[in-house]
Amino acid sequence: MRLDQLEQSKLGTKAVRLFQRRVFYVPGYDPFPPRRYRELYRKEAAEQAAVSGYDIVLLPQAGAGPGWRVEADIGGKAQAEIEVLVWSDLVQQSMAQGILATYAQLLRTAWVYIGSGALFRLMRLRKGPMIAALYPILFLLGQAVLAAVVAWGVGVGVGGISHWSVGAVAGLAAGYAVLRGFRALDHRIFVYYLMHDYAFTAAGGGAYPAALAARMAEFGAKVRAALAADVDEVLVVGHSSGAHLAVSVLADLIRGGLPQPCPALGVLSLGHVVPMVSFLPAAGRLRGDLAYLSQCQEVTWVDVTAPGDGCAFALCDPVAVSGVAPAGQRWPLVISAAFTQTLSPERWRALRWRFFRLHFQYLCAFDRPGDYDYFKITAGPLTLARRFAGRAPSASRIVTPLNRYRSLS
Template sequence: MKNRTAPPSEPSSTVRRRRVFYIPGYDPIHPRRYRELYRKEGVAQADISGYQIKLIGRQSPGTYGWQVTGRMDGSETEAEFDVLFWSDIVRDSMNLNIVQTYLLMARTAWTYIASGTLGRLMRLRKGPVIAALYPVGMLILQLVLALLLGHILGYVASVFASRVPLTGEGTGFAACQMLTSVTYWAVLCLTVAVLLQWFRKIDNKLYVYYLMHDYAYSARSKGANAPELEARLALFADLIAEALRSDVDEVLVVGHSSGAHLGVSILADLLRDGRLPDDGPALSFLSLGQVIPMVSFLPDAHRLRRDLHELSVQTRIAWVDVTAPGDGCAFALCDPVAVTGVAPETGQRWPLILSAAFTKTLSPARWKELRWRFFRLHFQYLCAFDQPGDYDYFRITAGPLRLRDRYQGRRASASRIETPVSKYTHMAP
């Protein structure tokens, strides 16, 4: 395992103005949730860490965002946030009925199993694989429960139907049998339909349909980006390129969960297209709770594998990847370049792999409270820590240091995973 540290930095300078582009994961909800999360958790972290953060809504048109003023370490920094949302694409992909969802489940499971991807992912971290299998198991369980209850109610209803006296010609044994059978199947089908609809109605508590569509979105095309997503990434790249021509000291791109691999591709496109001005602001990339192997291990993820490789060797963009073993939904401490098998033999610079170490940065009481709230823990990177370490989302986004300067000389986590595992490593279709 290479003893990697953050590459040398340019001369340090105080950040007075920063543009932050936040790329959410697969999320159908309006981006205002991220503003309110930042407002609430920023205040909490400021109280704990002894600095000040003030957030106001942004009045200018364009993408959804807000403005922040941070006063910390003897400096004042202004940060303007933009949420690069693709929630409309997510909602469209989730617009399937129950039967279509079950068919999608079968196709997604087949894609991951038949390609050998599922077994290889389990060699890295079992947590996110279990999270991926959870909706499959729950959908099957829901169907079994619905069928079982439907069978019981259908049987009871058919018994009552068999005792109904029939009159008229042709109302013998055959007619009675037909009435019993029709009653049984009608009640069974109605029960299954009602119960499955009820399960879907309470999915905001179970996250079964949500997670199923999440994992299925990339699996549909075996890791290739859908045309509508490629078009959105090009739009995001234009917005970041415009910010790189503005009067700011740092442009910071933050990719959370599935948004991490979108960030990789956006930044790789900017590099390839020569859209990073030589005299522009520093460009930095912070990936949080990444699930990149879920996509990069798929057969047709050629573009993502090439983007990972190119971003790992360049010198213009500082890339820090933060995960935590306590986050069961992320590939914690897995170097996404190395485990995908596209790291160069020599000269890999990025990402710098760091642990948010939830068991140390959250007090025992707070950790006990959150330990089994898996979905909430997956968002902890965006929240306050009551025993903060050297990772602080609010210092990074609203503080006076560039990302590269903040982690200058910082050693990568000693427990990171760099073993190449993916079966598919080709970077060209």
């Protein structure tokens, strides 16, 4: 073969090389195993492909981690290995609380947010997440009042025809049965789930629990190993509470020095609740990580929320509102998923009052997709940096620094 033919052959081989990506998904406070996210991705990717006219196939994970592999043709062919960074076992442990222990959590958590003054500043930021935060408190108190009324009624009734001590025991049993009944319905009303979520965040006053900090170090080691592989992009996706975990993992990783050469590195935060943590007095590590990552040139950070998501701090720049934006802030690029525009009127009407489902819409298909498309980002042939190059932040983003606590560590 002549030299020019050999060079052409090499170029041809290079031209058909598929775009390769490693994706690390950090879920929020969720007790469910990774297969839940695999099945969600499978279902929603198929729906988005039908709407947008591209091909996407899910295959078993090539590596040992919990996840899946994607092959797609979305204006160009690409392959992605998606791994879920698991902390559901820690969530399950934190949720293993009895009824009385949950009420004790309510009192401690309320004191952390009220006593620190964080609650009142958070209310000035966004009302939706505050309604979500007050929801479990009000409903738990309402359940307690109803249980007390039932206990009193049964106690008086039974005591009237028997000894008062028998009535007291019967009343207590009836009241506790009411509380147990509400607990059994929690898979539908999410009162205990949300209470455990906020209690987990508030337990250390905003500091990461030791077990979670150790797990995050394990996450960082996995991402570092991927950066040394022959891929085009490493993308870390954090959803809900997983968004601030992703920020801290990436900040630690970059501080430690990246391998050279290094593929493109991106972080995509979705539906973040960062102020619920960063506004607490002991959240110095998170505030330091926010400030550090916001000026890193080694990463592209895109933050996506939507005003229609009542559980997220929509369009709040997590760095700026936390009061730690440095003079050289570059990130994040704050954009809106604009549910009222990217979902058809029929689809929006079906979802608008399903608050928890809307909080997961970032991971789902849009029937009127805009420039945010989860499947293009995770399975398409463009890096996060190229896809959003030149994109201006949403004009309605909130950057007012409302945090009382601004110490960094």
